[in-house]
Amino acid sequence: MNNPEQSVGGVRGWLRGLEVFSGPLPEFLPEEAPDDPVRLFLVWLSDAVADGLPDPHAMTLSTVDEAGDPDARVLILKDVDASGWRFAGHAFSPKGHQLSVHPRAALTFYWPGHGRQVRLRGPVTPGSARDNAEDFLARSATARAEALLGRQSQYLADPAERDQALEKSLGLIGRDPSLVDSAWTLYTLAPVVAEFWQASADRVHTRLRYERTPAGWARFPLWS
Template sequence: MLNQKVADLRQDYRKASLNESDVAPTPLLQFDKWWQDAVSGQIDEPNAMTLATSTPDGRPSARIVLLKSFDAEGFLFFTNYQSRKGLELAANPNVSLLFFWKELERQVRIEGTVSKAPEPVSDEYFRSRPAGSRIGAIASPQSQVIPDRHYLENKVKQLEEKFGKEVPARPSHWGGYIVKPSLVEFWQGRSSRLHDRVQYSWLADAWKIERLAP
């Protein structure tokens, strides 16, 4: 079953290295350093990240969402609370995030638990969104089956007529989540697949830094 055309796709990584003696004392500081590199490197959507969730019985699902902020509290993103991911987060708060910055030959993998962002945070961000995005968040029953594209476009048109130039309030089914990390791994591609992997693990009151085999 091996597809040789796929199997032969290879790229050697040589741009940088990562040593545990050189990283920041906390994963947030190290992430911020790499984040600045990603932004200054003009990577297309450096805030795009894979969010992996699962049901209580362990059935996983993953999709791309956009990071909107990060600080000592965790990593913030926004979505529909009634979507598939929202329902899975309500039932099982354990999540994983993955950033892949191909141009820098880097990955950041984050494991942790999620909680809803405070309502004022969600309200503030919702008001900052473009008008079309605000209407879209109200109109879309995210992850639910709909009859066709026209159904969605018709709902959007009705809401645009209803609100006009008025800024609608954030719907209760939409808002932010904060991922609080318990494990963060920084991956730097290296030649011959001998990649550098440095892992931070939270141990009660401090971060433990270790190197992992590639």
Template sequence: MSGSDDAGATGSVREWLRGLEVFAGPLADFDPGDAPAEPVALFLGWLREAIAAGVPDAHAMTVSTVGQDGGPDARVLILKNVDFNGWQFAAHGNSPKGRQLADLPRASLTFYWPLQGRQVRVRGTVEPQTPEQSAPDLLARAPSARAEVLVGRQSDHLDSPEERDQVLGTALARIEAEPTLVSPAWTLYTLIPVEIEFWQADKDRIHKRLRYERSDHHGSWQRHLLWP
């Protein structure tokens, strides 16, 4: 796109983007001095506030992994659960992210809740649950979503939409005939954190940042303020 061209308005893309407001607020408050000794309750409190305020898809997060070429890769997934073990998401074990996690079981999660001006970053190692532990998550999904999982070709090149519809139709018929049918490749993953950062935007750009850190999965949490 040329400098004089943009997405429909006048001026350059740079000016167009610079004119957009960020952290429009009203922003939430965060006093790191009041933060609890462990982070799960704080995370759930922020998630609850985002949902109550109407942030769309507040339980969606960017899951970043390391690609098989050594470069980063990232996509949005739904958060399935959080407890004292960690943060859970679900995916096909043979999808690109599933293969990446099999090679290198480490990931980071990024949440952004714009109505509050809040970001949460979680880093750690990832443990797959067994097919038996993962099956109830899959059975709770819509039959069409389960059919896609049964086919198991997520992110492959799609050469023929007709073939897709035919293959998905066959898988759906199998599921309708056998309602408990699940693909053993569907996997619930638990990210066990070693770092969790709570980031609160500030109108004056003195953003408040608090990171919980621990050296291993069973260690106790240390809390550190970070420079904005």
């Protein structure tokens, strides 16, 4: 592989030469979209799954910290229904701390093979103790053991220390498979805005914005 820095035009020229939206893209007619963004989202998600797009349920969660600086990471969607989009995490993790201070967030889904993007913004609420426990126990033993350590994103001085702690945590789970981390949280983002974006090879993209109103959802086509 050529070094991008040594290519003609450097990194900028190399990036501009990369193909995007080169394959056949699905059609999106906003006037035929359902009144509810949940229904349209599930159609697009189902299309991505049916066509074998990788990690179709992966999404970017964006939050802000105490200073108002943005932060983002990729998570897996846990569920979606009329009440909102759900994801999970440890309350003592950076995102958990950030959501406790600023309980609002944004979610972004992107399916490159279809040239489709969905953006959501709204308040975030934690789940009940029962819902949190059910989500925690549905995780693999290793994932549960790691969560029980409660040290996500802390500095790691020695991988051997992590491995020993994880082995000990796995032992706890082996002795008590029903063990639940009380800090594990299932969050729900209830969007006040949902935007659906369909790419076009000619760059005249199609965008549809849903806005929550007291009477329900209102739809607005947007300039590309």
